[in-house]
Amino acid sequence: xxxxxxxxxxxxxxxxxxxxxxxxxxxxxxxxxxxxxxxxxxxxxxxxxxxxxxxxxxxxxxxxxxxxxxxxxxxxxxxxxxxxxxxxxxxxxxxxxxxxxxxxxxxxxxxxxxxxxxxxxxxxxxxxxxxxxxxxxxxxxxxxxxxxxxxxxxxxxxxxxxxxxxxxxxxxxxxxxxxxxxxxxxxxxxxxxxxxxxxxxxxxxxxxxxxxxxxxxxxxxxxxxxxxxxxxxxxxxxxxxxxxxxxxxxxxxxxxxxxxxxxxxxxxxxx
Numbered sequence: 001x002x003x004x005x006x007x008x009x010x011x012x013x014x015x016x017x018x019x020x021x022x023x024x025x026x027x028x029x030x031x032x033x034x035x036x037x038x039x040x041x042x043x044x045x046x047x048x049x050x051x052x053x054x055x056x057x058x059x060x061x062x063x064x065x066x067x068x069x070x071x072x073x074x075x076x077x078x079x080x081x082x083x084x085x086x087x088x089x090x091x092x093x094x095x096x097x098x099x100x101x102x103x104x105x106x107x108x109x110x111x112x113x114x115x116x117x118x119x120x121x122x123x124x125x126x127x128x129x130x131x132x133x134x135x136x137x138x139x140x141x142x143x144x145x146x147x148x149x150x151x152x153x154x155x156x157x158x159x160x161x162x163x164x165x166x167x168x169x170x171x172x173x174x175x176x177x178x179x180x181x182x183x184x185x186x187x188x189x190x191x192x193x194x195x196x197x198x199x200x201x202x203x204x205x206x207x208x209x210x211x212x213x214x215x216x217x218x219x220x221x222x223x224x225x226x227x228x229x230x231x232x233x234x235x236x237x238x239x240x241x242x243x244x245x246x247x248x249x250x251x252x253x254x255x256x257x258x259x260x261x262x263x264x265x266x267x268x269x270x271x
Contacts, residue, residue, distance in 0.1 A: 008036075054200050092221075125180070
């Protein structure tokens with residue numbers, strides 16, 4: 001973070017316009033940087049006359065309230081795939097599939113390696129692919145992988161015949177999750193909220209995300225014990241279908257817009 005530049009908006013809000021322009025020129029052409037600085041400066045002046053947004057603004061402004069619910073939905077979508085059940089209980093899942101305890105520990109390394117590598121792929125894709133299609137593609141991939149884990153656990157005999165297909169599907173699941181869903185989630189949460197509500201909105205959405213993670217991580221062992229591995233993953237498949245439908249119907253595209261024009265578009269859409 002020591003080498004990261006300050007936000008152009010923060011610099012503009014402190015009337016440090018030359019420094020803001022220098023930062024913008026690192027990622028923009030000179031002409032576009034100057035035009036964007038004019039937008040940023042006008043927004044900074046307008047927001048300087050307003051207090052930071054919070055609960056009161058959300059209660060009194062219907063479009064902000066609807067947008068906040070979309071943010072909550074994006075946060076829940078990221079966790080309701082069950083990603084952290086595989087991260088937390090991967091060894092147990094692989095043991096139930098037929099690996100020995102030692103083999104499951106070793107095989108679970110593949111999940112961690114794929115998670116890291118897929119994250120780099122996701123970061124690369126973010127600059128090249130629209131947000132909504134990337135998110136929906138990730139959901140299709142994770143839902144299909146979860147469906148196959150459930151089918152393999154239900155139909156294949158315990159042992160290597162089941163263990164390696166299940167491992168292949170957990171790896172596939174994490175490739176779609178960490179290469180598409182997770183990076184898009186955090187980026188969109190930083191983009192959809194208007195400037196004066198951004199800190200508040202993203203903070204509350206992050207709380208919702210981790211509370212969802214807590215609940216799913218808490219109930220997963222009980223679900224496996226009560227209804228079995230297959231039925232537990234079939235529940236995640238149903239959740240994946242609902243998540244895909246939510247994104248398709250309600251989540252806006254944010255790529256290719258400045259934050260200033262995006263705010264105006266979202267205000268019009270959710271008003």
